[in-house]
Amino acid sequence: MTPFRSRLALLLAVLCALALTPGTVSAGSIATADAEGLVMPKAMGEGSTVTGWHIRSSAELDAGGERISLPDFGNAGWYPVAPRSTIVAGLVQNGRYPGLFHSTNMRDQVDRADFEVPWWYRTEFRAAGRERHTFLRIPGAVSRADVWLNGRSLGEVVGTYNAREFDIGPLLRPGRNALAIRVHPSDPDKDFAISWLDWAQPAPDNNMGIWRDVRLVRTGPVTLLGSYVHTDLDLPSMDSARLVAHAEVRNNSARARNVVLHGRIGPHRLRTEVRLAAGQTRTVAFPGVAVRDPRVWWPAQLGKQPLYRLELTAWTGFRLSDRDRTTFGIREVDSKLNESGDRQFYVNGRALQIRSAGWASDLLLRSRPDRLRAQLEYVRDLGLNAIRLEGKLETPEFYEIADRTGIMLLTGWECCDKWEPWTSWGGEEWTAEDYPIARDSMAAQARVLRSHPSVIAFLIGSDIAPPEDVQRMYLAELERAGWPNPVIPAAASRNAPEPLGPSGLKMEGPYDWVPPNYWYGDRLGAAYGFAGELSAGHSVPTMDSLRRMLSPAEREKLWREPAAQQFHTGRGTPPFDNLQLFSTALAQRYGAPTGLADYVEKAQLANYENTRAQFEAYARRMTAQRPATGLVYWMLNNAWPSLNWHLYDYYLNPGGAYFGAKKGNEVLHVQYSYDDRSVVVVGQGPEPERGLTVRAEVYNLDGTLMHRSERQGVSVGSLDVTEALTLPELSGLSDTYFVRLGLSRNGQQLSRNTYWLSTRPDVPDWEESSWYHTPVSQYADLGGLAELPDAAIEVRTRTGHAGTTVTLRNTSETIAPAVRATLRKPDGSRVLPVTWSDNYVSLWPGESVTLRASYQQQDAGGRPTVEIGGVNAVPAAR
Numbered sequence: 001m002t003p004f005r006s007r008l009a010l011l012l013a014v015l016c017a018l019a020l021t022p023g024t025v026s027a028g029s030i031a032t033a034d035a036e037g038l039v040m041p042k043a044m045g046e047g048s049t050v051t052g053w054h055i056r057s058s059a060e061l062d063a064g065g066e067r068i069s070l071p072d073f074g075n076a077g078w079y080p081v082a083p084r085s086t087i088v089a090g091l092v093q094n095g096r097y098p099g100l101f102h103s104t105n106m107r108d109q110v111d112r113a114d115f116e117v118p119w120w121y122r123t124e125f126r127a128a129g130r131e132r133h134t135f136l137r138i139p140g141a142v143s144r145a146d147v148w149l150n151g152r153s154l155g156e157v158v159g160t161y162n163a164r165e166f167d168i169g170p171l172l173r174p175g176r177n178a179l180a181i182r183v184h185p186s187d188p189d190k191d192f193a194i195s196w197l198d199w200a201q202p203a204p205d206n207n208m209g210i211w212r213d214v215r216l217v218r219t220g221p222v223t224l225l226g227s228y229v230h231t232d233l234d235l236p237s238m239d240s241a242r243l244v245a246h247a248e249v250r251n252n253s254a255r256a257r258n259v260v261l262h263g264r265i266g267p268h269r270l271r272t273e274v275r276l277a278a279g280q281t282r283t284v285a286f287p288g289v290a291v292r293d294p295r296v297w298w299p300a301q302l303g304k305q306p307l308y309r310l311e312l313t314a315w316t317g318f319r320l321s322d323r324d325r326t327t328f329g330i331r332e333v334d335s336k337l338n339e340s341g342d343r344q345f346y347v348n349g350r351a352l353q354i355r356s357a358g359w360a361s362d363l364l365l366r367s368r369p370d371r372l373r374a375q376l377e378y379v380r381d382l383g384l385n386a387i388r389l390e391g392k393l394e395t396p397e398f399y400e401i402a403d404r405t406g407i408m409l410l411t412g413w414e415c416c417d418k419w420e421p422w423t424s425w426g427g428e429e430w431t432a433e434d435y436p437i438a439r440d441s442m443a444a445q446a447r448v449l450r451s452h453p454s455v456i457a458f459l460i461g462s463d464i465a466p467p468e469d470v471q472r473m474y475l476a477e478l479e480r481a482g483w484p485n486p487v488i489p490a491a492a493s494r495n496a497p498e499p500l501g502p503s504g505l506k507m508e509g510p511y512d513w514v515p516p517n518y519w520y521g522d523r524l525g526a527a528y529g530f531a532g533e534l535s536a537g538h539s540v541p542t543m544d545s546l547r548r549m550l551s552p553a554e555r556e557k558l559w560r561e562p563a564a565q566q567f568h569t570g571r572g573t574p575p576f577d578n579l580q581l582f583s584t585a586l587a588q589r590y591g592a593p594t595g596l597a598d599y600v601e602k603a604q605l606a607n608y609e610n611t612r613a614q615f616e617a618y619a620r621r622m623t624a625q626r627p628a629t630g631l632v633y634w635m636l637n638n639a640w641p642s643l644n645w646h647l648y649d650y651y652l653n654p655g656g657a658y659f660g661a662k663k664g665n666e667v668l669h670v671q672y673s674y675d676d677r678s679v680v681v682v683g684q685g686p687e688p689e690r691g692l693t694v695r696a697e698v699y700n701l702d703g704t705l706m707h708r709s710e711r712q713g714v715s716v717g718s719l720d721v722t723e724a725l726t727l728p729e730l731s732g733l734s735d736t737y738f739v740r741l742g743l744s745r746n747g748q749q750l751s752r753n754t755y756w757l758s759t760r761p762d763v764p765d766w767e768e769s770s771w772y773h774t775p776v777s778q779y780a781d782l783g784g785l786a787e788l789p790d791a792a793i794e795v796r797t798r799t800g801h802a803g804t805t806v807t808l809r810n811t812s813e814t815i816a817p818a819v820r821a822t823l824r825k826p827d828g829s830r831v832l833p834v835t836w837s838d839n840y841v842s843l844w845p846g847e848s849v850t851l852r853a854s855y856q857q858q859d860a861g862g863r864p865t866v867e868i869g870g871v872n873a874v875p876a877a878r
Contacts, residue, residue, distance in 0.1 A: 038125040041218045050179065050214040052123040054078035055090045058182065059117045069148035069180035071124060071173075078122065082367070084395070086142065086209035087119050087183070089364040101363075101640050101650075103551040104567045106201060115205040121181040125216065127172040133219050133252045134169035136179070139212040140444070142365075143191030144184040150177055159192035159437045161393060163444035167252075168216075183208050188417040189427035192437055194391065195417040196363065198570040200639040203363050211365040212395055220321030221253040222314045225281065227324045228451045228482050229265070229310050233296065233332045235349040241294040241330050243268075245286040245310050246482055248447075251276035260315040265289060265308055283482065297329030297453040299347055299385045300406035301667050302686045305329065307403060307453070329403065329453025335486035342529035343488070343504030344629045345456065347408075352719055353622045354630030355615065355665060356386035356410065357647060358533055361394060363639035369397045371652070374833040375637060376401045378648055381835045382658065383615075383665025383684070388491070388533070388632045390414045390462055393445055402454035410632070411449055412459025412491070422464050435473065442474045446481035457486045460500075462532075463507060465489035468497045475499070491532030491632070505532040511634060511645075511772040512537035512575060513582040515762030515780065516613030520675035524769055527617035530630040536610040537773075538569075538582040539657045540603035541641075541649040543596075544830050548651060549641035558643075559583070559599035569644050575772060576644055582606075588779040589762075591786050601871065604656030605785070605818055608840055609756070611647065611657045615664030616671045619682045623721050633661070652833040656818075659840040663753060668716075670694060670743035670751045672727075679725040679741060683716040690715040692750070694724040695742040701734040701784045703815050703845065733759050736784030738815065740842070754842035756817055758782055785871050791816035792876035793843070797866050803855055806866050808841065809848035811876045817842045819870040823853055825861040832859065840870075 041048050054075040067073060081090035088110075092100055099105050136154070138147065140161045147154040147166065150173055154166040171177075186206035188195035194207045225248040232242040243265060251257045256277050263270035263286060270286040295306035312324045334346040345354055357379075362368070372394075379387060387407055391414025402409055413419040418427035418434075430438070442460075449455045460466055460474045471489065478487060489500040492507030508524045514536050519527050525534040540546075546555055549568055557564050562583030570576035586593070586602055593599035614633065621628040635645040647661050648654045664671070667685045672678075679696050683689055692714040698707040709725050716722040727739065736758055743751035758780035765777045793816060794809040804823060810816050818840045823831035837852040868875060 038123070039127070041216065047215050047217040049083055050123060050125070050216060051083045052125070053081050053083065053085065053210075054122050055081050055085070055087060055209075056120050056122075057114060057117060058120060059114075061120065065146060065148035065153060065180050065182060066151050068120060068122060069178050070151050071176040071178045073122070073178065075122060083213060084211050084365075084367045086203070086205060086207050086211055086365050087115065088203055088205040089209070089366050092364065102549060103554060106204060107567065110204040112204050115208060116185050118182050118184050119208065121183065121210060122178065124176050124178050126175060127177050129174040130172050131169045131218065133221060133223065134167070134172060135217045135219070135223075136166045136168045137163065137215045137217060138166075138181075138210070139163045139214070140441070141181070141183055142207045142209055142211065143186040143193040145210070146182045148180045159441050160194055161441040161445050162192065162437055163440075181210065183210065190418060192418050192434075192441060194365070195414060196571065196639060197414070197416050198573065198576050199360055199635070199645070200363055200642060201567065201571060207365055211367070219252070220314075220316060220319060221251065222257055222259050222276070222316050222321040223250045223252055224248065224312055224314050224322040224324040225250055226447050227310055227312050227326045229308075229326065229328045230482065230484055231328070231330045231332070233294065233330060233348060235332060238296055238348065239293060241291045243289045243291060243330070245270055245289075245312075247284050247286070247312055247314070247324070248281065249274065249276060249284055249314060250281040251279060254278050257316050259321075261286070261312065262315070263310060263312045265310050291330070294330045296348060297331040298406060298686070299352070299408050300380050301383070301385060301684050302347075302350075302352070305404055305406045305453075326451045327400070327403065328451045331453050333456045333485050335457060335488070337502065337504045338627070338629065340529065340626045341502060341504060342626070342629050344530075347456070350719065352385070353618065353628065354386050354408070354410070354530070354632075355384050355618070356388050356408075356631065357384060357633035357636030359387045359389045359392055359394075360635060360637050360639040361392040367395050369401075372398050373401050374652055376405050376407055377835065378652070378654070378658075378833065379407050379636065380405050382647060382662050383667065384661075386410060386456070387636060388412075390459075390491070391419060393448075396448070399449065399452040399454060403452050407454055408456045409452070409454050410457050410459060411445075411455055412457075412488070413462060415462035415464070420462055420464065420466075422466060438470070439473050439477055443477040443481060446478050446483050450481055450483055455485060457488050458483070459488045459491055461490035463490065463492050464494045465497055465500065465503060468499065471497065471500055503532075505530045507532045507534075509770070509772050510534060510536060510774055513585050514610075514774050515585070515764060515776055516609050517674035517762055518764050518774060519614050519617035520673065521764060521766065523766060524774065527621045527628045528624065528626045529628065531632060533632045533634040535634040535645060536614065537576075537645065538579050538643055539607050539646045539649070539655070540579075540582075540600060540643060541651075542604070542653055542655045543600050545641065545649045545651050545653050546600065555596055559593050559596050566643055568642055579643060581773060585776070585779065589782045591783040601869070604820075604840070605756075605871065606656070608656035608660035608818065610660065612660035612664040613674065615661055617674075619664065619669070619684070620671065620673060620680055620721055622682070622719065653830060654834075654836075654839075656840060659836075659838075663838075666751055668743065668750050670724075670741045670753055672739050672741060672753070672755050677727040677729075678723050679727065681714055681716045681722045681724055681743060683718055683720050686718055688715060688717045688720070691745050692716070693744045695744070696725050696727060697740045698727065698730060698733070699738040699740060699815065701736050701738075701788065701815075703813070706730055706733060706737070734784060735759055735781045738817070738842070740844075752841075754817060756782055756785060785817065788817075788872040789814045790874045791819075791843070791872045793819055793868050793873045794876040795821075795866050795868055799863055801857065804853045804864060804866070805850060806853065807848055807850045808843060808868065810843035810845055813845050814872065815842065815844055816873050817871050819843055819868060819873045821851055821853075822867040822869065823855070823860070823864040824867055825864060827861065831855050831861075831864050834859075
């Protein structure tokens with residue numbers, strides 16, 4: 001190319017880059033378009049999400065794809081569905097299964113034989129006619145799909161995450177065009193599908209269908225298949241970074257092409273040239289760019305989450321051929337095994353503890369960005385810094401929200417089905433056909449995930465590491481995709497084949513109830529090392545949620561017959577199909593429930609103390625001789641209304657488990673240790689804290705002060721722990737008593753924490769432990785809480801555009817432990833989602849506390865009212 005032509009090409013590139021809008025169309029931007037309204041993109045590099053889908057069972061049709069995919073076939077008798085919709089999700093959308101998640105409706109209303117046959121998706125769009133280099137992109141199908149366009153078979157898509165692209169330009173017709181996709185029944189043991197394992201009852205259709213956006217894309221003779229930026233941050237100063245942009249380029253034509261690539265990252269302009277042979281695909285690296293004083297991306301609690309953008313255009317013969325845009329963050333992530341063989345993560349050179357929980361997508365894989373946004377705000381409010389996605393790799397906006405909120409993501413494949421057939425509890429062994437599906441699925445997802453700063457690792461196994469050949473296959477695809485993050489063989493340490501070797505994670509339970517002091521032990525799931533998944537099992541939702549999910553008979557059975565099977569637990573198989581272990585411990589420790597309301601009240605207390613203890617134990621041992629480097633609480637949320645494993649329930653209703661975890665994960669926190677009675681200060685923030693005062697008090701049940709101690713001038717480092725006090729052994733304590741802690745600076749309260757404890761401790765029977773549970777030989781006695789006199793709580797509220805401020809004051813002469821505030825709409829239902837500055841607060845006589853509730857005004861339905869509740873809290877008379 002001559003210098004003049006080179007300068008001309010550069011000028012054209014700049015002008016077009018400024019004039020053209022990005023080619024990617026979001027899922028919501030044309031989601032309401034009908035079949036007649038969807039048209040092929042006209043400009044090079046533009047794409048459109050396919051809308052106007054209709055579904056129908058193949059049992060109701062006697063035609064094949066050659067006929068169904070013709071424009072004159074029509075959609076009479078078909079169900080219209082959203083652009084992303086599994087079959088059952090579409091039927092629910094059309095009112096076929098009202099109240100599907102209530103009681104046993106999902107079992108009793110649905111004939112699963114309906115989903116033992118293929119189903120059809122059909123839509124139409126308009127085009128000008130044949131057009132070279134026009135592509136149909138399908139991001140996977142659950143579990144297998146056949147594709148037709150205008151009466152012609154295009155091929156098949158096999159696997160949930162195995163993306164396929166079809167060149168449809170020669171098949172396009174002027175005017176109406178018809179696309180038909182036949183999806184086949186799904187079996188997670190036989191197909192690369194999605195399984196709910198023991199997390200939930202499976203979806204009636206096993207999620208068969210299309211659940212990510214199908215797209216139509218038009219480019220020139222050269223296509224940009226994707227782009228990414230590798231960032232090399234200068235550590236530890238972080239005063240500069242080197243950025244290397246990469247573009248994946250494909251020559252669609254039958255002859256060699258010279259391609260000029262132009263890019264821009266903020267003020268930095270990029271340019272390179274490449275020659276591609278006919279049909280060649282190549283990853284091209286631009287010259288590196290030095291950035292001074294970069295805006296560094298940090299996880300939540302440690303800093304801000306600034307994002308950069310790479311914009312690319314590809315030119316052939318002075319004509320724009322394609323464009324691409326990628327958002328990224330400047331940060332460094334590393335992971336290695338420490339001296340104890342446990343995995344340690346480093347972000348921007350800092351060793352940090354991963355405080356995470358396991359993610360569950362919606363059971364029907366419905367795409368609701370507002371709900372995703374609310375849940376990731378909950379994660380941040382909980383003080384967590386990460387989420388583990390086991391086999392539920394979500395839709396693009398999930399990762400975009402995580403990028404903006406600073407929630408790190410541990411992505412990976414799931415256990416115990418076709419994705420992990422290496423053990424007796426896995427799915428069918430792989431055949432020769434399966435290896436390419438798994439390989440291509442890894443390649444596709446690496447390209448989806450690689451540029452998101454929130455994604456910090458991929459776990460290529462869950463309960464067990466893949467064999468060597470599968471590891472090498474996955475690693476080759478990750479390297480080919482430019483994967484910048486650690487790769488972990490599994491979330492467990494059951495085997496350690498090469499080339500990755502030991503995972504550095506443990507998966508030794510528990511999954512069912514254990515006492516709070518379990519977490520301070522020295523074996524199994526206790527606080528040391530990195531726990532890939534563990535929790536104290538069942539989380540009973542509040543009464544509002546129980547009424548929404550269970551029938552009256554099921555609610556009665558919940559507290560009267562704890563050993564009875566509950567449909568709203570796991571898959572319906574032992575040991576997680578009932579609440580016997582949880583309910584037995586509840587009755588032994590808090591007293592036998594006198595009714596459903598009493599059972600639910602005590603369950604909130606038990607969930608609060610146990611989730612708080614789990615996170616606090618791991619926090620205290622963050623700097624121990626064998627440090628606790630990370631944990632994945634099992635689980636964060638539920639795929640459907642459930643009594644199992646969650647920090648907030650399906651209705652986004654936070655209960656005792658939520659506020660216990662939130663308390664235990666405070667950025668600056670004072671806490672009590674169940675094992676040695678020490679009082680420690682934990683700093684999870686970006687800077688050290690100095691000049692702190694720690695106060696500890698011990699009270700009998702009747703409010704008698706039995707001990708008080710204080711230490712001033714306490715300091716704690718960033719991501720550090722300081723032991724401030726140790727409570728003495730005291731005589732004369734009531735069977736149930738309180739420990740009250742406070743952390744302040746210059747008279748300003750920074751953290752408060754109250755424990756209800758027993759002179760008779762829980763005693764774990766470690767030798768009788770199973771993979772999911774450690775029994776106890778003695779239960780603590782917390783029954784005294786039920787004997788507390790009523791505590792009158794005065795409530796004052798103020799509501800504005802930013803939310804509601806609630807001031808609670810204990811006007812009685814008795815202690816009021818775990819007082820909760822609930823916001824209600826004018827119709828009596830709860831305001832959800834909502835975040836509170838604190839809740840389940842304990843108030844001493846005469847004490848007051850001010851809480852702040854934040855929510856969207858449209859979710860309040862008017863001016864909300866405040867309801868209080870708790871062990872002995874009653875509204876004060878006015």
